[in-house]
Each structure stands twice: as structure tokens, then as C-alpha cells.
Amino acid sequence: MQAFEFINNLIPPLKLTDKTKMALAWMEEIRTDRLPVVDQGKFLGLLSEEMIYEINDPEKSIGEIEPDQTDCWVFSDKHIYDVLKASSEFDSNIVAVVDRELTYMGVVTMEDAIAAFADSLSIQSQGSVMILSMNMTDYSLAEIARIVESENTKILSSFMTSDPLDDAKIKLTLKLDQPEPRHIKATFERFGYKILDHYQEETGISSEEDRIGNLLRFLDI
Structure with missing residues (x-):
């Protein structure tokens, strides 16, 4: 790369x-x-x-x-x-x-x-995307991965950005290998995580425009 x-x-x-x-x-x-x-x-x-x-x-x-x-x-x-x-x-x-x-x-x-x-962020892979909000001091990818894997799901890639409204907080975007994220969302909420957004990706993506659109959504731009 x-x-x-x-x-x-x-x-x-x-x-x-x-x-x-x-x-x-x-x-x-x-x-x-x-x-x-x-x-x-x-x-x-x-x-x-x-x-x-x-x-x-x-x-x-x-x-x-x-x-x-x-x-x-x-x-x-x-x-x-x-x-x-x-x-x-x-x-x-x-x-x-x-x-x-x-x-x-x-x-x-x-x-x-x-x-x-x-390509490096597995944007083309089938699955779903989930965006979490948390304090930077509470961030632990190992803990988040444990929660995801407890639902027989894998994290394909992740992307972290600072929250423009609060310097102490971050937004964590996760690309998951499961197309339906609702049960994972419920598990995160049970552990006290705040979910900003989640969506199921469309299948059959083929064009460059669609791939770029997916990246921008993944980066929450």
C-alpha cells in the first residue's frame, strides 16, 4: 500500500x-x-x-x-x-x-x-457497518472485539476519528462480516456502548462510484 x-x-x-x-x-x-x-x-x-x-x-x-x-x-x-x-x-x-x-x-x-x-479497509467485503461513540479513555479494541466475537461475528476493519463536538470523545467505525447488525447493536447497548448509527450494506456492488461512496460512508464523511 x-x-x-x-x-x-x-x-x-x-x-x-x-x-x-x-x-x-x-x-x-x-x-x-x-x-x-x-x-x-x-x-x-x-x-x-x-x-x-x-x-x-x-x-x-x-x-x-x-x-x-x-x-x-x-x-x-x-x-x-x-x-x-x-x-x-x-x-x-x-x-x-x-x-x-x-x-x-x-x-x-x-x-x-x-x-x-x-480495498485496504475491506469496503468491498459483504457485511455491515456500525458507528460507536465513547470516551477516549474507555476505548479498548480488545474489549470491543470480544463483544463482537461473542455474537459469532468478526471485525473486518475499524476506523477511529475524533468527535468534532467533544475532544474527549471518539467515533469508532466498525466493518463487520455479518450483514445483519441488529443483534450486535443490542449486545453493545447492553454493555453500555452508545451506537450512533448502523446500516446493512447493499449487495452486488460493482462500480467505482459505489465503492467510493461506501468508503465515504465508512469514514463517516
Whole structure:
């Protein structure tokens, strides 16, 4: 699940000698709103479609434009989670990947990163999702797993986020291998856990859009 494994080779880098009209043509062809700018193997930043339209000069060379988001990159050996983090931080649908010598290797798209992250969280596996709320001091995955397994169910994956309304609390999202979570919900409530939400996943998921939708629901976004 390292970043270099998901580099999209269909997205070309812009050279300083390229013209803005060519950059726009590439963006339209590959359906992106920004491209990486690279010089002598070094990542300089991202050039957006909006920046080019503001310049309004199709013959202007890329070298005459100051690229944006110069820090929107990750090391090639970083986890795909770091790609998603950088994408969110810089509000960019592509993230550059460099090696430990800071040599440019390519970019990972947000779509590819989400698809990879969804696979790592067992999003495609049949089952159900349950979201619990608790104090951070009360969190014990071993205890939670014991409760789940007492109902002949397994935790396929879990995801923890802080509660935006209370810094002392967390929200724990569980992906379970059983499609019907009602009896597990009842068991959690018997042990004093607060259930924020739970749902049974649809079967027959096949499209990339459905997979991304499932991930966003799993992350409670």
C-alpha cells in the first residue's frame, strides 16, 4: 500500500518550456484541473487550469508561471493514507510522489488513492457497518472485539476519528462480516456502548462510484 504502487502513468508532467495551451489540452484530454510541473527531475509544484485562464496567454511558457502547491507531495514509500492526507490538506485531486532523493516519480490521483484505501479497509467485503461513540479513555479494541466475537461475528476493519463536538470523545467505525447488525447493536447497548448509527450494506456492488461512496460512508464523511 505504498504511494509508488499507485502512480498514474497517464498523467504527464509539464516542462518549463511547454506552453499553457498544451497544458490546457492535456488537462482536457485526461480530465483533470491541474498538472505537476517538473524541471530536471524535481517537482516544482502544481499548475491549475484556473491559473492558466487568469493569465489568458496560450503562448506563455510554463517556466514564466509560479506553480502552486509546492508541498503537495509524499515520499514514494509512504502509505496510501498519506496521499489522502496530502490531497485533503492541499485540496488537490492529484498528489506528487518523490523518492528519498526528492526525484519526481509521478502522481497519484485522488480516485486511485480512495479506491486503494477502500480495498485496504475491506469496503468491498459483504457485511455491515456500525458507528460507536465513547470516551477516549474507555476505548479498548480488545474489549470491543470480544463483544463482537461473542455474537459469532468478526471485525473486518475499524476506523477511529475524533468527535468534532467533544475532544474527549471518539467515533469508532466498525466493518463487520455479518450483514445483519441488529443483534450486535443490542449486545453493545447492553454493555453500555452508545451506537450512533448502523446500516446493512447493499449487495452486488460493482462500480467505482459505489465503492467510493461506501468508503465515504465508512469514514463517516
